[in-house]
Amino acid sequence: MNPSAPDWILKFLNLFDKEELISSFENNQNFYRALKETGFIYGVSVSALPKKKLGNLKLTKEEFTKINLFHALLFSFFDENVNATNKEAIASILSFYQQMEKKKTGFFQKFSLSQKPENVLEHILSTRLQEANTLLKKNTVSLLTYALLYLDVLAFKQWLQDPDSAKAYYKQLETVVLTACFHTLKSKKKKTKYDKLLIELFESSSQYIIDDTEGGAATFLESLNYLKNSDNSLEKKYLLDLCCLTVWEDLKMDEIEHQFLQQLLVTLDLSETELQQSLLALNVFSQKYTEKILLFEYSHPVKQFYKQSASTVKLLIIRNKDRLTRELEESGELMLLLGQSTLRDLSADEKRKVKEQLLDICKTIPSLTIFLLPGGSVLLPLLVKFIPKLLPSSFQENRIESFKRKE
Secondary structure, eight states: OOTTSTTHHHHHHHHSOHIIIIITSOSHHHHHHHHHHTTTTTTOOOSOSOSSOOOSSOOOHHHHHHHHHHHHHHHHHHHHOTTOOHHHHHHHHHHHHHHHTTTSTTTTTTSOTTSOHHHHHHHHHHHHTTTTOTTSOGGGSOHHHHHTTHHHHHHHHHHHHOGGGHHHHHHHHHHHHHHHHHHHHHTOSSOOHHHHHHHHHHHHTTTTTOOOOTTHHHHHHHHTHHHHTOSOHHHHHHHHHHHHHHTGGGSOOOHHHHHHHHHHHHHHTOOHHHHHHHHHHHHHHHHHHTOOOBTTBSSSOHHHHHHHHHHHHHHHHHHTHHHHHHHHHHOHHHHHHHHHHTTSOOOHHHHHHHHHHHHHHHHHSGGGGGGGSTTGGGGHHHHHHHHHHHSHHHHHHHHHHHHHHHO
């Protein structure tokens, strides 16, 4: 089976029966534990869930990630629809992504109507893994993206219960997860130079994506109270696992880090045992595969994530200069706000407008869809920062006009 070639989904479904893929797992908790053992929750898939060999090909981490994402979505569907067919499962997953992506111009139009549903889903899963984006070298894709793929699974579970609320649910949970990781990172006593740079990047993202409200970690933890009585304990386990992953770099936990995680346990109504289990699972996985696993970087620490992000965003702006300039000129308010951002701090409402309008532009330019992927919003401040610098003429003309109006 080759997950990088067409028809791999059908082959996967023919290779394993429903018993192996679904019934062999007692419940959602059991499946989540098994999924974590593959590395999928940590953003580094080193195996697939089925015990039987997938074939003779040596699969990459990206291919294992793709298989695990599909398997997790499949399991979620059959957990709710025990007697349904594989065909119905694929149709349901497609409907879910169609609703989640419906405002992205051309997202589904680019798939031929003559394509089989399985092939369309294969393309969508590849898109979720950024495989189509050649500007991002595979070893510089941050774990922040791959670790957030489990949000698709949680959102799909929500969609199966209440389709209309799934998109808002995804956005809220993405913000909660990123903010939790941000506060966990801030709690580290010994911060490296690049931890500090990343915190700075997160802080500049605060009103674009991260919820860094007044009161800091305490206020954020209070905002999580809605999860305390949540029936969905997978949300809580996932949040805890990612926070543990965030402080994993030195394999040690200082008092302040531990204190923040203790507060998180209380807020989520989880036990100390669950924290110890989360850390033990991370330790076992790390030792077994001898890989330094970090939430914010895959194969290199935060340093490369930060450096590569800045250079990638610059390259994207330069390569799409003409198209970007045209789109900006058509959206007068955004042009004005970006120009203003170089002279003063924008208000929270202005930042929200900038985020919404920039993401709308990103939907129309294929190379910029990186910003629409899980975790991609964290890079928005870099886009805001570099657009006026790399497209100066447009903004200088704007400033002259604004001066004339003042006179």
